[in-house]
Amino acid sequence: MSTNLQNIRNFCILGHIDHGKSTLSDRLLEHTNTLAERDMREQVLDLMELERERGITIKATAVKLRYPAADGNLYELNLIDTPGHVDFTYEVSRSLAACEGAILIVDAAQGVEAQTLANAYLAIDSELEIIPVINKIDLPTARPDEVKRQIEEVVGIPADEALLVSAKAGLGIPAILAAIVNRVPAPTGETDAPLKALVLDSVYNNYRGVIMYTRIFDGSVAPGQKIQLMQTKRAYEVEEVGIFTPQMQPTSELLTGAVGYLIAGIREIDKAKIGDTITHHPQATLSPLPGYREIKPLVFSGLYPADTNQFHALREALDKLRLNDASFSFEPETSVALGFGFRCGFLGLLHMEIIHERLEREFGLALVRTAPSVMYRVYLKSGGYVPVDNPAYLPELQDVDRIEEPYVNIDIIVPRDYIGNAMELCQKRRGVYKRMNQLDATRVQLLYELPLSEMLTDFYPKLKSLTRGYGSLEYDIGTYKAENLVKLDVLLNGKPVDALSTILPRERAETRGKGLVSKLKELIPRQMFEIPIQAAIGNKIVARASVRPLRKNVTAKCYGGDVTRKRKLLERQKEGKKRLKQIGNVDVPQEAFTAMLATDE
Amino acid sequence: MNSPVKTASSLYIHIPFCATKCYYCAFNTYSFHKEQAKVYLQALRTEMELYLLDTAPLRTVFIGGGTPSILSAKALAQLFADLHTHFELRTDAEITVECNPGTVDEEKLKVMHNAGVNRLSFGLQAMSDDTLKQLGRIHTVTEFLHSYHLSREFGFENINIDVIFALPKQTMAAWQYTLHEVISLAPAHISAYNLVIEEATPFYEWSTAGELHLPSEDTEADMFQYTIETLTAHGYTHYEICNFARPARFARHNLVYWDNQACIGLGAGACGYVDGVRYTNIRGIAPYINALAQRNKPIADTERLTGRAEKAETLMLALRKREGISFEDYRHRFGEALDVEFAAILKKWIDLQLLERTTTHLRLTHRGLCLANEVFVELM
Ligand SMILES: Nc1nc2c(ncn2[C@@H]2O[C@H](COP(=O)(O)OP(=O)(O)OP(=O)(O)O)[C@@H](O)[C@H]2O)c(=O)[nH]1
Ligand SMILES: C[S@@+](CC[C@H](N)C(=O)[O-])C[C@H]1O[C@@H](n2cnc3c(N)ncnc32)[C@H](O)[C@@H]1O
Ligand code: SF4
Ligand SMILES: [Mg+2]
Numbered sequence: 001m002s003t004n005l006q007n008i009r010n011f012c013i014l015g016h017i018d019h020g021k022s023t024l025s026d027r028l029l030e031h032t033n034t035l036a037e038r039d040m041r042e043q044v045l046d047l048m049e050l051e052r053e054r055g056i057t058i059k060a061t062a063v064k065l066r067y068p069a070a071d072g073n074l075y076e077l078n079l080i081d082t083p084g085h086v087d088f089t090y091e092v093s094r095s096l097a098a099c100e101g102a103i104l105i106v107d108a109a110q111g112v113e114a115q116t117l118a119n120a121y122l123a124i125d126s127e128l129e130i131i132p133v134i135n136k137i138d139l140p141t142a143r144p145d146e147v148k149r150q151i152e153e154v155v156g157i158p159a160d161e162a163l164l165v166s167a168k169a170g171l172g173i174p175a176i177l178a179a180i181v182n183r184v185p186a187p188t189g190e191t192d193a194p195l196k197a198l199v200l201d202s203v204y205n206n207y208r209g210v211i212m213y214t215r216i217f218d219g220s221v222a223p224g225q226k227i228q229l230m231q232t233k234r235a236y237e238v239e240e241v242g243i244f245t246p247q248m249q250p251t252s253e254l255l256t257g258a259v260g261y262l263i264a265g266i267r268e269i270d271k272a273k274i275g276d277t278i279t280h281h282p283q284a285t286l287s288p289l290p291g292y293r294e295i296k297p298l299v300f301s302g303l304y305p306a307d308t309n310q311f312h313a314l315r316e317a318l319d320k321l322r323l324n325d326a327s328f329s330f331e332p333e334t335s336v337a338l339g340f341g342f343r344c345g346f347l348g349l350l351h352m353e354i355i356h357e358r359l360e361r362e363f364g365l366a367l368v369r370t371a372p373s374v375m376y377r378v379y380l381k382s383g384g385y386v387p388v389d390n391p392a393y394l395p396e397l398q399d400v401d402r403i404e405e406p407y408v409n410i411d412i413i414v415p416r417d418y419i420g421n422a423m424e425l426c427q428k429r430r431g432v433y434k435r436m437n438q439l440d441a442t443r444v445q446l447l448y449e450l451p452l453s454e455m456l457t458d459f460y461p462k463l464k465s466l467t468r469g470y471g472s473l474e475y476d477i478g479t480y481k482a483e484n485l486v487k488l489d490v491l492l493n494g495k496p497v498d499a500l501s502t503i504l505p506r507e508r509a510e511t512r513g514k515g516l517v518s519k520l521k522e523l524i525p526r527q528m529f530e531i532p533i534q535a536a537i538g539n540k541i542v543a544r545a546s547v548r549p550l551r552k553n554v555t556a557k558c559y560g561g562d563v564t565r566k567r568k569l570l571e572r573q574k575e576g577k578k579r580l581k582q583i584g585n586v587d588v589p590q591e592a593f594t595a596m597l598a599t600d601e
Numbered sequence: 602m603n604s605p606v607k608t609a610s611s612l613y614i615h616i617p618f619c620a621t622k623c624y625y626c627a628f629n630t631y632s633f634h635k636e637q638a639k640v641y642l643q644a645l646r647t648e649m650e651l652y653l654l655d656t657a658p659l660r661t662v663f664i665g666g667g668t669p670s671i672l673s674a675k676a677l678a679q680l681f682a683d684l685h686t687h688f689e690l691r692t693d694a695e696i697t698v699e700c701n702p703g704t705v706d707e708e709k710l711k712v713m714h715n716a717g718v719n720r721l722s723f724g725l726q727a728m729s730d731d732t733l734k735q736l737g738r739i740h741t742v743t744e745f746l747h748s749y750h751l752s753r754e755f756g757f758e759n760i761n762i763d764v765i766f767a768l769p770k771q772t773m774a775a776w777q778y779t780l781h782e783v784i785s786l787a788p789a790h791i792s793a794y795n796l797v798i799e800e801a802t803p804f805y806e807w808s809t810a811g812e813l814h815l816p817s818e819d820t821e822a823d824m825f826q827y828t829i830e831t832l833t834a835h836g837y838t839h840y841e842i843c844n845f846a847r848p849a850r851f852a853r854h855n856l857v858y859w860d861n862q863a864c865i866g867l868g869a870g871a872c873g874y875v876d877g878v879r880y881t882n883i884r885g886i887a888p889y890i891n892a893l894a895q896r897n898k899p900i901a902d903t904e905r906l907t908g909r910a911e912k913a914e915t916l917m918l919a920l921r922k923r924e925g926i927s928f929e930d931y932r933h934r935f936g937e938a939l940d941v942e943f944a945a946i947l948k949k950w951i952d953l954q955l956l957e958r959t960t961t962h963l964r965l966t967h968r969g970l971c972l973a974n975e976v977f978v979e980l981m
Pocket of ligand 1: 015016017018019020021022023024043055056057058082083084085135136137138139165166167168169
C-alpha cells in the first residue's frame, strides 16, 4: 500500500435516483479490473438483496480501485456509491465526510432533478470538488447541451468541462478516471500524528461484533493496537483492518487517507456510534472530528411482533439494525390491539418500508406495521402542548385547545406542460403556494408548504403520474400550523382497534372513513363468522360494512396416499395464518394497518 | 378403522404416463413413449421383488396415474402377470385401474377382466365438450360414453366416475347438468372434486395472471351443497368429503388411506406407508429406472411418523370420512383417549360448530365439511 497521500483520491458518486450512479460504478470497477469477470454483475455495489430486488441503492457502498494513471503513477481511488432517493440523504451526507471530491451524475434525458440539486448543495457545503458527468448519452432523447446549461444555471456550477458518458454502453469512462486524478484533491492529513478516524457506518456481525467502516484522517491503525472511541471513551484492541473490494478484505494496516473497515471485538452495540472519532488508546488525538448532526425522523409508525413472544427479539434486532442506519429511531409503546412494540421514526415512507423489510429478512421476524403518522402538537386547554406521534394517544378532544401539525417546504421541478397538474395536486393536498421559479426554457420549480401528513398518502406517486414521470420532489422540514383535525377510529366486531386510528382534517374524515371501511372489507379475509367493520368520529359512526363468513376451505382427497404433500399444503396455510394478527377473535392481515394509505378520495 | 397393521395388505402402483397433460393437473406424469413404458414396467417388476417380504395377502390394489389405460394390452398383461407372480391376492381383493376415456378398447378390457380387475375409475371431469377442451382433456363426451358403456358390457359393474366442479367460468347450471348426466349413468361410485389450483400447472399461471375467471367462493360452496344433496337423494352415500357410493361400493383402497393404514406404493413418485414410515419415491422416470437398475429401492424421502404427528394425521385423515373418527379405534391405536392430545382444539371447533360428537365418533358437521381445512390446519 502506498504511503504517499498524493496517490490517493477519495470521491463519491452523487445524483438523482436512477440517473446511473451504480451503473457508472460498475464501469469504473471494470475499467480498473477490480473484480474478476465472474464476480461482475449489474449494479454490483448494490450488495443487499433488497437493493437488487428493487433496483435502487439503499446503502452507500465503498470500494477501493487501483488505477494506473497516464502520469505513470498507481493511484488508490476510494469510491463511494450513494443512493439517490430522498429518504436516504443521510447516507449521502455521511459519505461526503469521507471524500474530497464528488461525481455529480445527471441523466442526459431527464436533466437536473430535485435530488440532483439537493445532493449538489450538500457537496458544495462540504467543499468538495464536483465533477459534473452527463450520463445516458446513448439515449435517443439525450440533450447534453441543454443539460449542461441546466447544470450551470440551476445548480450553479461550471459545466463546460462536464463529461459526456454512457455508463451502460461504457462510453467516456477513461476520461472520468483521469478527471478524478487530475481534479479531486489528494487527502490532507498528518501521517505521523496520532490516529484520527471517522466512523462512517457500522454493522453488527454475530461472530465478529461491530464492524466499523471508517475514513482515516490522521495517523494509521493496525491489528494489535489499542484504540478508543472518543465519545464513549471505551478502549478496545484492534483485531482486523481491511479494505472493500467491495467484499471486506483484510490488510496489514490502514494509513492516512484510506477508507476501510476496522474490527475490534466490540459487542456493546451502543458503544460504536456513527460519527464518532476513533483514536489510539491511551495517547488520543486532542480534537475529535466534527461527526454528524443528529437527524430527526419525520414519519412515525408502530412496529409490533406478529408473535407477541418476539418482543425481545425485536428489540435486539432494532438495536443491531440501528448500528447500520442511525437515521431511524425507536422507543417502546403498547397497543391494546397489538400488544408490546415500538414506535419508530423514519425519514420517509420508503425508509419505513425498507427498515421493516430488513428487520424481517435479516433477523427472521414477522412484524405488523401500523399506518405512518407525523408528530402532532396537541395544545391543551390547561396550557402547554403534548407531542403525539401515535393517533391512539390523542388526548380527549374536550381537553384540547388546538392541534398543530408539521408542514414541509416542498420543492417540485416539472416541465412547463405539467405545472397545472402539479399545482392542482398541491392545492388538493392543502398546499400553501409560495413561489414559482423559471429554471430554464422548459422547466419550472414550484415551492409550496404542504402538511407533511399529506405526503404520507400517495402524494409522490400521484405527482409522478400527473407529470408523466418528469416531476421530481425534494422537501425540507418547515413549521407547525394549527389545523381543524379529528381522530377517525375503526371498530372491528364492535370493538375499537387503537392501531387503526388516524388523525386527519375534519372535512375529509367522513369520506376517508368510507374509503377505509371498504378497503378493510377487501383486505380482511372471510372468517368463521360475520365481521362488522365501522368507522367512527367520536361516538358517531360514519361508515360501516361487513365481511361475510367464510363458506369454503377444503381440498380434494389425498390422491395416491400422498399425505406428506397434503400436510405440507396445510402447513403453508398455517404459515399464512401466522402472518395474520389476532385482534379479539378477528384475524387481521398486515396490509389492513396501512390501508388508509391506499384509500383514494 | 383397525389398529395399524405392520405389514401392508394394500398396494398402489403408479403409471406416470399420459397422452398429454391436462391444464390443471399436477400429478407426477409425463408424455407417453412406448419404449420408455416398456423399460419402466421392467423397473416396476424389480421394485416388486424388493418388497416381497413386506406384504400380507393383499386386500386392495390400486393402479393409478397418470393414465394406466394408456399402456398397450400386451403391456397391461405383463403388468398383471408380474403382480400375480410377486404378490398373493385375497380372493375378495378389490383391484382398481384408473382409466382415461378414449384409451380403453375391448382388448384391454379383456386383459383387465381376466387379470381379476373388478373396479374401474374413469376421469370424466365434465359433461361438456367445450369444457373438456378448456381443461386440456384428450377426449370428448361421446368418447367417454363409449368407453363407459363398453366397460359395462364387459361386465365391469363397479365403476367410479371422477368429476370436477368450480371449473373456470363454470355456472351452477353447467355443474348441475354434469352431475345429473353422471347420475343417469348410474355408476357405483362418484368422486366429485372441487378444482384445486396446483402450482406449476398452466391453470396456476393463468390464475395468477387473473385470466382464469373462477367461480366465487359462494358459488363453489353452493355447488358443493348441491352435490351433496343431489347425490344423497339419488341413493349415494356421502362417505368422504368428495366421495359418494352406492351401498357396499365404498372404495376400499381409499379407505385404507383415510384409516391411516399401511400401504405399499410402487412406481415413480409413488408414496407408501410401511412400518410407521412414510416414503416417497423418486419422481423422475429415468432416475427411478436407474435406481432400480442398481436394485436399490427408489426412495427419495422418508419420514417416520410418531407421537403427535401420527395422531394428528390419523385424526385429519379420518375426519375426511363422513362418519369421522371412532373414539374406540383411536383409543385402541394410541392407548389414550382423543381428548388427551386434542382437548383444546376439539373444544374450539365444537363450539364453532365445525366438529360434533356422536355417541361413537367425532366428525365434521355439515358446515364443517366445507371448512375442513380450517380444522386441519390447526392440527398441524
Ligand atoms: N440507456 C442508459 N441507461 C442507463 C445508463 N446508465 C444507467 N442506466 C440505466 O438506468 C437505470 C438506473 O441505473 P442505476 O445505476 O441503478 O441508477 P442509480 O443512480 O444507482 O439509482 P439509485 O441508486 O436508486 O439512486 C438502470 O436501468 C440502468 O440500466 C446509460 O448510460 N444509458
Ligand atoms: C389421479 S387423477 C388421474 C385420473 C385419470 N388420469 C384421468 O384424468 O382421467 C384422478 C382425478 O383427480 C382429479 N384431479 C386432478 N387434478 C385435479 C385438480 N387440480 N383439482 C381437482 N381435482 C383434480 C381428476 O378428477 C382426476 O380424474
Ligand atoms: S388429469 Fe389424468 S389425464 Fe390429465 S394429466 Fe392428470 S393424470 Fe393425466
Ligand atoms: Mg444506485
